[in-house]
Amino acid sequence: MEEKRYLTFALGKGRLAKKTLQLFEKIGITCQEINDPDTRKLIFVNEELKLRFFLAKGPDVPTYVEYGAADIGIVGKDTILEEARNIYEVLDLGFGKCRMCICGPESARDLLQHHEQIRVATKYPRIAKDYFYNKKHQTVEIIKLNGSIELAPIVGLSEVICDIVETGTTLRENGLTVLEEVCPLSARVVVNQVSMKMENERITKLIRDLKKVISE
Numbered sequence: 059m060e061e062k063r064y065l066t067f068a069l070g071k072g073r074l075a076k077k078t079l080q081l082f083e084k085i086g087i088t089c090q091e092i093n094d095p096d097t098r099k100l101i102f103v104n105e106e107l108k109l110r111f112f113l114a115k116g117p118d119v120p121t122y123v124e125y126g127a128a129d130i131g132i133v134g135k136d137t138i139l140e141e142a143r144n145i146y147e148v149l150d151l152g153f154g155k156c157r158m159c160i161c162g163p164e165s166a167r168d169l170l171q172h173h174e175q176i177r178v179a180t181k182y183p184r185i186a187k188d189y190f191y192n193k194k195h196q197t198v199e200i201i202k203l204n205g206s207i208e209l210a211p212i213v214g215l216s217e218v219i220c221d222i223v224e225t226g227t228t229l230r231e232n233g234l235t236v237l238e239e240v241c242p243l244s245a246r247v248v249v250n251q252v253s254m255k256m257e258n259e260r261i262t263k264l265i266r267d268l269k270k271v272i273s274e
């Protein structure tokens with residue numbers, strides 16, 4: 059019999075990775091080493107199932123998958139939209155649920171309704187651009203930031219932000235509010251387009267198994 063090749067998974071580091079590994083355990087895919095908090099190893103192997111896993115920065119996951127360095131990726135919908143890579147999105151895992159929103163002080167609500175030329179700070183310039191230009195037909199200036207986006211309207215860098223809202227605590231504690239909703243978000247499974255054809259049987263089975271446990 060022909061030796062199976064490794065299927066490689068790229069997992070977005072952080073919140074999603076932990077939940078993803080718990081879900082994989084439920085379908086019989088385990089990888090002990092990856093759970094060791096002290097390890098500096100970058101790649102983990104399950105010899106028996108011929109699987110490999112690595113953790114990457116979220117925005118890099120679609121890149122690894124597009125180029126085939128990973129067959130499968132687990133990443134947030136926000137990152138999929140922002141990176142806009144040529145990959146297949148095959149499954150909504152139903153966790154990591156949150157929303158992409160336009161937020162700001164209550165006083166900024168008017169500026170959104172009257173199509174004023176405003177500044178929008180965000181870690182997601184493509185999503186913000188698509189929302190304002192293609193959906194709202196409002197011309198805005200987009201300012202790219204790398205984190206703590208809520209600071210921008212507080213210190214006067216922008217009128218509003220386009221950012222992820224999960225519990226709403228960060229907004230509340232900083233006197234900001236959701237002004238408009240862009241789209242719902244959650245963790246998704248993405249697949250390399252060639253792998254989907256070449257390893258169709260294994261990947262389809264994996265998706266089927268995952269679907270089964272998430273619907274339980």
Ligand code: PRP
Pocket residue numbers: 181204205206207208221222223224225226227228229
């Ligand atoms: C995200 C997001 C918000 C916060 C929302 O930031 O950008 O700041 O979480 O969560 P909440 O609604 O539950 O308060 P993250 O912690 O990923 O860090 P960042 O500010 O560096 O982007």
